[in-house]
Amino acid sequence: MGRLKLFSLDVGADFCGRVAAALGEPLSRHEERSFVDGEHKVRPLDDVEGADVFLVQSLYADVCSSLDEKLLRSLFFIGALKDAGASRITFVMPYLCYGRKDRRTRLHDPLPTQYLASLLESAGTHTVMTMDAHNLSAFENAFRCRTVHLLARPLLVAFAAGRLAGEQRPLVVLSPDEGGIKRAEMFRRALSECLERAIGRVFVEKYRSGEQISGGTLIGEVEGTVVLIVDDLIASGATLCRATLAAEAAGAAGIVALASHGQFSGDARALVSRLPLEVVALTNSLPQTDLPNNCELLDCAPLLAEGIRRLHDNGPVCELTI
Template sequence: MLSAPLVNKVYLASGSVHRDLAEKIAAQMGVTLQNDEIKTFPSGERYFRYSESVRGKHVLIIQSLVTSESGTVNDALMELILMIDAARRASAREITVVMPYMAYMRQDRKAIGREPISAAAVINMLQRTGADRLVSVDMHSAQTQAVFDGPFDHLTAEGVIRSKLSAKIAGNNDDFIIVSPDGGRAKVSEIYAEELVIDVAHMPKRRDKEDSSVIKHPDFISDVKGKTCILIDDLIDTAGTIVSAAEVLKRSGARKVIVAATHGVLSNPALERLNNPAVSELMLTDTIPLRKAKIALKNKLVIIPSAPTIASSLEAIVSRDSLLQLFEGRNYL
């Protein structure tokens, strides 16, 4: 919790995407979440106005960039741009933009000619509008930090997810195994396995030559018979890859399959797919609103709070303390 002198120097604002999360962050920090004016004109254009003066203050803006009940992902991005611009024009001392989930981060390179690097375009847009610092959680590619000419803090939910998994393992280490759903998550899966003191296995995947949207896994994977398999990923979008991997594990004799990820984007038809009995349990942090997911998946979905991680990180930023110690260096992996 921030000290009283620092509280008076901070202005915490939330976009319309995930105010519930912002309220939890505010409570953790001991600051007031302001009730700023956000509306949409009949034309579809967004409007934003700070309810109180931000002159000379450190403005913290909370906005996940994702499609939600308040609009599309691009609505969320435009709303964030307006919030940054309003703070800069109102003489804020410093503007920190907190995106628990940051859209477009998977588009971090040119795969073919004549296409954009969308991650770079978004980051440049935020900086040119007036953001002094960016903060995000478990970015798809942490190297995109290099695009921003200034502090870009990469937080990780590894600790809170690992804590939840450790409680589930409860000393029965030989009964559990971490499974990497693809090569891109191999290193992270190995870190989880090392910290949880359980085995790790890797599952190769490839895209269908005729339809690149179709993911293919092997028909069988060894070493998982009779075990509870834990699939680790940074995000779940349409859930095709993760559910396909779960089906392979069940066919290979796995007792249960637990899926754990930081971000639940859950684009259609993700919820329908995740109701597949091959997935026994789904663990997600609440960096993205999960109200609809909880209704659809009921007790299968376990929601892990992200507010304590984000709030403690913002306290360190405002107090000019180190984030490296807070995450024990894991946020640089």
Template sequence: MPAMNEPKLIAGNANRTLANAIARRMSMHRGMSVSLVDARVERFNDQEIFVEVYENVRGEDMFIIQPTSNPANDNLMELLIIADALRRSSAARITAVIPYFGYARQDRRTKARTPISAKLVANLLTEAGIERVLTLDLHATQIQGFFDIPVDNLYAAPVFALDVEHNFRGRLQDVTIVSPDVGGVARARELAKRIGCALAIVDKRREKPGEVAEMTVIGDVKGKTCIIVDDICDTAGTLCKAAEVLIENGATEVHSYITHGVLSGPAVERITKSVMKSLVITDSIEPTEAVKAAPNIRIVPTAPMFAQAILNIWSGTSVSSLFETDTLWPIYEGMYSR
């Protein structure tokens, strides 16, 4: 049975721009004004986080929009405290909309005496009163199994497919999708399948985290327009090196599509000076002024997809329908032509 009350949105400070965009998009879908719940999320002088909700949320279906990006710990605590405030205010259901799920790279024990931090975060979210999680391109899909509550993991691939088809129209036959490592082959293969392009792999060998010792291209990229696909770009060292190796192996140009633009440290400078013609990221993480100003970085919106997913969750209809490019195209109509 569809919910009787309207869905209500509340946001922390991690990505207010995306939260407002989702609210605007939902207003278009609903034919009525949807705005963020009036609340304050502030810090005391000692940096303790304080949350106060000014509107009645008793019996409401609440959606907290808060990526746990840099500063990851602060944004995670904001999410937990907002959830606690809503639970103690008798909200009927609390869904955490986490466009970028921090700590997802710590999903297993790679060495002795190390934590599985992604599982710890899952436990924290559940104990805070969150009853459902909506996220985008989890670094490892098995993280969904860390939760004992429903997790809806959306994919950027359908949106990226629309963008590639639009921007590379007429030359898709020359496009090759590239995975920057063996672990990301499934993600790259998915996009390659959607747009009907060839697939290649850059095999890398790390001596230690953050450094790449050697790279080898598996597949034919000579004379091709290469598109590197990955979920996270942090310092961009691996990405820029992979682009150089592809050019050295005969690629005519290199572009990259990355879901989460963490882009920390020297990343923006590296990308600006790299051989990549363009880097496309989503707005799952609030872009810095440096990212916005970079001439070869472009941002595609996720608000249309998240707004529709929230409405589907609220109404009890399928979220997996958003995994298909043909389903998303009407939502993004006006932005992309086919």
């Protein structure tokens, strides 16, 4: 494989700079221009012919641009990289957008992850790398090109282990819904091995209809324990709120939340700040501003840098995905 080239759009360049620093590679130059009619162009300024190119870009909405605008710019840039002779193009999305609607639950329901895959593949993407997709099976099955699914679990386990090293009270890992039980169980096993002690497991019932969430019954015992709520995403905060209040009502002595991604849509920040949580740990896969005082940010840039390094060196990447 040719020389490594690392790119980002202007929006997201700060995070990609952290990845570049961890990787020990410079951030390659590009140009973005917008026209008065709303159209835009983006092109590489560095030579990429024969190169192994990585575009690091989370797709999300902010005050500057919509998720869809960032996606379109990324697709156009991938096309420009392909036309400029890039040998291989890897799209690195720390947060996988359009990954929450992962199956049909009503007549004529869409499958957005599948459509996202078609767009990226058509533009010329050879490999897609992401971290903690909402539904791993849906992510892997949507793409025909190679996929690399990195795990934030080591970051979350290291944080929890450091915080709980001297904790004498019983520990319990809580999944805030049935769909996250496997994720929570893998975290529980890793933390149990790290701390060399037994850790219990519980979950909370959750039912979703559109944007409405119901349920909230806690299955298991948490009285007098320190509860660790493990989830992949904090979006509206409603799921975390129900799980936290259920654990508190059941007599938990302390509650800690850990999440891979922090979207914080709507009034989520205010909601999370009011919850009886000792701390909320999450990665910087999405840019964070005005985080609640009880939140702590974990840097996932070194993890992505290691995934890029191993992919460029032809492996082994699988050690970061299991």
